Amino acid sequence: MNGRAREWLREIPCRVGEIAIDRGDAGRWILTHRDDRARAELHPHDGAEAAVELARYDDAGNFRPLKTAPNLRHGWRLVLADEQEVERALDFFYPARLATWRSWRAGELRTTPLRETLERQSGMYRVTAKITETQANELVANFCRSDGGCLRTILWRRDATGTLPSTLLPAEKFDPQHDQTGRGEAALPLLCQEACNLLVAASREVVKSTPAL
Secondary structure (H helix, E strand, O other): OOOHHHHHHOOOOEEEOOEEEEEOHHHOEEEEEHHHOOOOOOEEEEOOOHHHHHOOEOOOOOEOOOOOOOOOOOOEEEEEOOHHHHHHHHHHHOOOHHHHHHHHHOOOOOOOOHHHHHHOOOHHHHHHHHOOHHHHHHHHHHHHOOOOOOOEEEOOOOOOOOOOOOOOOOHHHHOOOOOOOOOOOOOEOEEEOOOOHHHHHHHHHHHHOOOOO
16 A cells, blocks of 8 residues: 555644554654543553454453454554554444545445335345334434444445434434544544344344234
8 A cells, every 4th residue: 555545643642533643763653542642541552453352352351253343452552564454453343434434435335225225135134124114213323322332433324315324313424524433533434335134133133023903
């Protein structure tokens, strides 16, 4: 990847989700939780692969199935050798989000409406296509909310007509310029181009729990 493609790293500290990126000495890079940037007593880690374990559990030791949930663990300091290592680490923290952002910046990102995602499901998830508009509206609001749900900025719509994913979410949830962590700082957005597998699974639970008429 050439230097021009990494211009997003030139603003220091660079913020991506809950992560702050700073320059270290000897050309190295330092990643921390944004809440911990001013702390000195952080447990040191080296190399991009360390991000795999750092992203695995929250502060309470619970597994994090959704890596873009706002529950990244605290108390660590990750030292990386170069910009390539920074990108590798970010792919472990937030899989495919940097590539998605680059596609969006280039005008090449395709988004998929929720209804299209659900209608293409098969097997045990085929039932998700039966979710009602009211159910979808409420589910997306609860599952995808930035406060306690997911830090991605939603770019997809509910259907092909352009219906909002949820009228219960604030307009900022669909704005790539908004810091979804609520800190109000400039940050590279974690973009969501289609409903994730976890939202699809949650849709199935909603439909399955609906009493038969």
